[in-house]
Amino acid sequence: MPTKQALTGAEAIAYAMKQINPDVVAAYPITPQTPVVEYFAKYVADGVVDTEMIPVESEHSAMSACVGAAAAGARAFTATAAVGLALMHEIVYIAASLRLPIVMAVANRALSGPINIHCDHSDAMAERDSGWIQLWAENVQEAYDFTVMAYRIGEHPDVRLPVMINFDGFIISHGVEVLETLDDDVVKNFVGKPIKMYSLLDTDHPVTYGPLDLYDYYFEHKRQQIEAMKHVPRVFKQVAEEFAKISGRKYDLVEEYMTDDAEYIMIALGSTAGTIKHTIKELRAEGKKVGLVKPWVFRPFPKFELQRILNGRKGVIVLDRSASFGAEAPLYEAVKSALYEVAVRPQLGSYVYGLGGRDITPAHIRQAFEDAFKGYLIADEERYLGLRE
Amino acid sequence: MPELKGWKELPIGGIIVEPGNAKQYKTGTWRVLRPVYQPENCIHCMQCWLYCPDQAIVVEIVDGKPKMKGYNYYYCKGCGLCANVCPRSIDPKTKQPAPEEKRAIIMRPETDFAEE
Numbered sequence: 001m002p003t004k005q006a007l008t009g010a011e012a013i014a015y016a017m018k019q020i021n022p023d024v025v026a027a028y029p030i031t032p033q034t035p036v037v038e039y040f041a042k043y044v045a046d047g048v049v050d051t052e053m054i055p056v057e058s059e060h061s062a063m064s065a066c067v068g069a070a071a072a073g074a075r076a077f078t079a080t081a082a083v084g085l086a087l088m089h090e091i092v093y094i095a096a097s098l099r100l101p102i103v104m105a106v107a108n109r110a111l112s113g114p115i116n117i118h119c120d121h122s123d124a125m126a127e128r129d130s131g132w133i134q135l136w137a138e139n140v141q142e143a144y145d146f147t148v149m150a151y152r153i154g155e156h157p158d159v160r161l162p163v164m165i166n167f168d169g170f171i172i173s174h175g176v177e178v179l180e181t182l183d184d185d186v187v188k189n190f191v192g193k194p195i196k197m198y199s200l201l202d203t204d205h206p207v208t209y210g211p212l213d214l215y216d217y218y219f220e221h222k223r224q225q226i227e228a229m230k231h232v233p234r235v236f237k238q239v240a241e242e243f244a245k246i247s248g249r250k251y252d253l254v255e256e257y258m259t260d261d262a263e264y265i266m267i268a269l270g271s272t273a274g275t276i277k278h279t280i281k282e283l284r285a286e287g288k289k290v291g292l293v294k295p296w297v298f299r300p301f302p303k304f305e306l307q308r309i310l311n312g313r314k315g316v317i318v319l320d321r322s323a324s325f326g327a328e329a330p331l332y333e334a335v336k337s338a339l340y341e342v343a344v345r346p347q348l349g350s351y352v353y354g355l356g357g358r359d360i361t362p363a364h365i366r367q368a369f370e371d372a373f374k375g376y377l378i379a380d381e382e383r384y385l386g387l388r389e
Numbered sequence: 390m391p392e393l394k395g396w397k398e399l400p401i402g403g404i405i406v407e408p409g410n411a412k413q414y415k416t417g418t419w420r421v422l423r424p425v426y427q428p429e430n431c432i433h434c435m436q437c438w439l440y441c442p443d444q445a446i447v448v449e450i451v452d453g454k455p456k457m458k459g460y461n462y463y464y465c466k467g468c469g470l471c472a473n474v475c476p477r478s479i480d481p482k483t484k485q486p487a488p489e490e491k492r493a494i495i496m497r498p499e500t501d502f503a504e505e
Contacts, residue, residue: 099402160401198404208405220396221403227396 002180002247009140009172012179013079013105013165014039016147018049019187022103023074023194026054026065030084031117032169033107037079059084063091063104070100070162071209073199075151077102081169082109082123089127095162096131096225098209099197101154102162104132105147108270108321109169110356118357119169121269122322124298125330131225133163133232134299136269138255140177142296143167145249148187152239155195158231166298168271170357186246229300236297253302255294258284259309262291264372265346267306267335268319269295272353272360276319279365290369298331303338310335311342315372317349319365319385329382336379349377353385360386416443420467422496426459430477431493433457437471446471457493469496 007015013036017025025044027037044053052069056062059080066076080088085106095102110120124134133153137143143165150163167173182190198207213221233253240251257277259265266276273294283290293309295302310316316339320329328336332350339345351368354360364385371377400406424445433456438446445465447458472478472494480487489495 097402098404198400198402198406205406206408208408209402211403211405213403216393217399217403220394220399221401223396224399224401228401 002182004178005181006176006178007140008035008174008176009137009143009167010035010107010174011039012140012144012181013147013167014043015181016144016187017077018043019182019184020075020148020151020191021049021188022051022077024052024054024066024069024076026056026062026069026076026078028056028059028062028080028084030059030081032109032173033079033081033084033105035173036105036107059087060091063088063095063102066102066104067091067095067098067100070095070102071098071199072201073194073196075103075194076100077104079105079107081107082111082117085123085127086111089130092127092130092132094210097221099160099225099228100162101151101160103147103150103154103165104162105143105165105167107169107173108166116356117169119171119271120321120355120357121166124164124166125322125324127164128299128330131161131229132299133159133161133229134297135163135165136294136296136298137165137167137172138271138273138294139179140172140175141179141249143172144179144181145243145247145251148182148190149239149243149251151191151194152242153232153236156231156235156239157195157197159228159235160197161225161228161232166270171271180247182247190242190246232297232300233302251296252305253295253297254305254309255292255296256309257292257294259291259293261289263289263314264317264369265291265293265310265313265315266317266319266365266369267293267295267331268321269298269331270321272319272321275360275362276365279362279369282362283366283369288369288373295331301334301338303334306335306338307342310339310346312344313346315349315375315377316346317351317368317372317377319368320350320352321354323352323355332382347372347375347377348379350379350382351385352382358386415463417445417463417465420462420465420499422467422469423462423499423502424460424465424467424469424472424494425497426457427490427493427495428457428459430491431457432477434476436474436476437494440470440474442468442470467496467499472496
């Protein structure tokens with residue numbers, strides 16, 4: 001029986017990990033991720049799980065410990081944010097390149113400088129080309145659900161890639177929401193035993209991880225990673241379908257909200273999608289045909305889904321919670337590139353918002369929609385919501 | 390060079406699944422100079438074998454004593470250490486470098502053997 005609980009996002013992820021009972025959790029504290037591993041450490045201390053908890057001396061070591069554990073065939077987990085993720089950067093690439101299905105929760109936070117601890121997507125965007133699968137949660141429920149689903153996606157023999165669960169720092173990590181949790185044995189059965197491949201502890205089949213790989217083979221190994229990403233949409237859909245059977249909640253590569261007859265569609269990642277849904281309801285009450293598309297999966301990028309949904313609409317507004325200095329904002333750039341090939345291209349607008357935790361309100365979202373209603377969207381112009389001029 | 394495999398044939402992630410396969414790795418391809426053995430001048434002192442940083446000196450035991458038998462060019466990188474430590478490289482009387490025909494090991498440019 002699913003149970004309703006009031007938990008923070010951090011607690012919900014720790015709760016899911018308790019139910020999964022991973023072999024190894026390596027952790028280094030960094031705001032706003034810290035409560036995830038704090039809650040989990042309590043489960044370890046209380047003997048609720050038999051996880052090997054490794055408190056390391058930096059995030060670089062946390063990811064390194066996860067790489068070692070996963071190469072040994074263990075289920076490994078860690079959580080981080082912002083500069084912690086940036087410090088991991090080197091090993092983040094290694095985890096993906098060695099094809100290790102590690103799961104990492106990232107409480108999205110601004111990158112320095114100046115120092116800022118609040119929500120922003122620049123940390124995850126800096127890792128978008130690292131070869132990790134990126135899932136993006138809108139709320140506590142989705143953060144919990146993706147944690148339950150993550151190992152099934154990453155460990156699939158056609159995939160073998162690490163999975164990053166993005167959940168907005170403070171907004172989701174520290175905000176308390178009511179969510180539905182599944183029973184321990186339901187999660188246990190769903191997640192199952194780890195699918196081990198090339199385990200270092202399998203002494204009957206000894207393997208070497210991470211040898212030198214120069215110009216004669218490196219390219220081929222990168223091509224394999226590209227191929228693995230191509231399998232992710234199919235595997236994600238399979239896992240999501242099975243998850244729907246145990247939870248009643250259906251996930252896909254993207255969520256469509258009131259898009260059927262929508263003339264104007266907004267696209268955003270993470271918690272802001274909730275504020276957009278609220279604003280869409282208000283605008284719908286005024287007779288405006290508006291909708292939302294929220295990528296649940298950002299890597300691999302759901303290009304074909306966006307082409308199908310956005311082809312022929314009047315206007316598409318992309319909201320980014322990170323900037324790309326000297327270029328277009330990352331989500332906008334990807335959407336714009338996807339729409340190059342559609343039959344009828346919509347008008348496109350790029351809006352950067354909420355950097356460093358700046359509030360995003362329904363009024364801001366309405367302002368962007370109103371630009372679209374007036375036909376005032378310019379594909380090459382980046383605009384800002386909530387910025388003082 | 391052996392035929393290189395395509396991306397579909399390789400184990401993922403650069404993982405080596407065959408133990409001990411460094412044996413198949415030919416390490417002698419860096420060589421610029423090749424040591425050439427002149428057995429008629431060799432005194433089988435084994436200095437070359439002792440100093441060789443790889444496994445390039447072939448030794449055979451004859452009547453309980455080691456005998457230098459030449460080179461395994463599969464491993465030899467042409468560092469010339471063997472020729473340098475060889476006592477027959479120095480003329481014992483003059484203490485000057487010995488003429489080539491008196492030496493046990495001489496270094497020749499690899500290009501001289503290009504057709505092999």
